[in-house]
Amino acid sequence: MSPSAARAQAEPGRRAERKFEFMEPIEDVHGAASSGALLRSLQPFGTREHFSGNETIFSEGEDSDRVFKVIAGVVRICKHSLNGGRHISDFVFPGELIGLAAYTTQPFAAEAVIPVTLASFGKCHLDRLVESDARVRTQLLSLVTASLLTAHRLQFLLGCQSARERVASFLLRLAERTHAGRGARLDLAMGRLDIADHLGLTIETVCRAISALKDEHIIAVPGPHQVILSDLGALHALAIAA
Amino acid sequence: MSPSAARAQAEPGRRAERKFEFMEPIEDVHGAASSGALLRSLQPFGTREHFSGNETIFSEGEDSDRVFKVIAGVVRICKHSLNGGRHISDFVFPGELIGLAAYTTQPFAAEAVIPVTLASFGKCHLDRLVESDARVRTQLLSLVTASLLTAHRLQFLLGCQSARERVASFLLRLAERTHAGRGARLDLAMGRLDIADHLGLTIETVCRAISALKDEHIIAVPGPHQVILSDLGALHALAIAA
């Protein structure tokens, strides 16, 4: 009934830390709208933090007094329900920020999908910056607006699309965000279960949808964590969303 | 496959304008977080606009240069897809605002569910106010943050809950928003199709879920547009969400 049920992953930090070279040094490639001047100004106040795969960065309900920038790795933003359900509202890639919105208490958890390096800043520094610099204000609002837009996109996907369409949309969005245009090879840092919990499906359905797209030569799947988007036209046709 | 498909409603404005007295004069009851000082300062610049039931207020893709406050009536915020699908990301009630986020072009459409009265302001006035008043800045950010939170809630609902659970969550949320606590009688301004497109279900499934809850004496349904929440405990138990 409720997808993903209680088969969540193993304990944080316990799992093998696969190395994803391809994830390491990409900084601010797609960061045009994701940090820019804002974070440059914060840089002096930042401290580095490291988390291993599946480790929790912060949990739902904690105080929200820090802002994070992902330097390397991938983070998932998720909500856990009492009966074991989980929903991943977004993945966060290098160059992007976490915790900008005006929460006093975290409305969701953040967990490392693979080993992650973060820059972390006290929110007070952001507040000070916001007060003193009008450009930062504008940027802050447009970053929060962007995540609102992303949220509405996912709502549409969850409300209106079939499994195949969801997977197609997901792959396209991932391509947009991780390598803005260089070739059709895509690296999936997250596992099938993460994808399933993000798309509101089960892991089996995600597998089947991927296999189906593969059989139709719309994508190629050299390994569980690599996808090649062979037929972008067909993918876009599936992801008819707005 | 895709819910709601192409059975959207009739032409804007053509439908009968049912009167919903109960919706008229409720102003700023739940507005604690929804307008407050911000709009009071904007008041002098506002003009009144009226829309009849099912009329379009603005469409997706239009320029986004105005901010609206709902004075009376109910507005739905929705996205239409090319193949006739529709998703309603939110309903907007009296006292609440539309268009605060930093969009340059509308990412969604706004339509009157029932006859609506709006106060409308040029965004430039808001910008000016934001520059001059730090309190307004804080409030603006927390309003946008609030809608981000709402969006994540709906994502969870769409990703993890069954039809019954969705309807239960919806009714509870509606109760929260429309009458903060006075009795368990609930007025549904929107029709079943609107509810379906909001919850990612079909109209028939919504009907059946409501009937089921009625048969179990969890709610009572005096008419299609009135619901009495008889067993709040059971409803909360269904809406296990976070």
Next chain:
DNA sequence: CGACCCCTTGACATGCATCAAAGGGAGTGG
């Protein structure tokens, strides 16, 4: 080499979508 974890595929079950039709309230015209 063995254990574990994740991915994949198959067989089956079911919740919800789809198709179809009847009931009820509101506005309209006779």
Next chain:
DNA sequence: CCACTCCCTTTGATGCATGTCAAGGGGTCG
């Protein structure tokens, strides 16, 4: 004032997409 029509809601019958259960495969780590 009544009959008609339209639209929305409700309920029933059926089918399908996806969830559930189960088992095997392949990589990685110890």
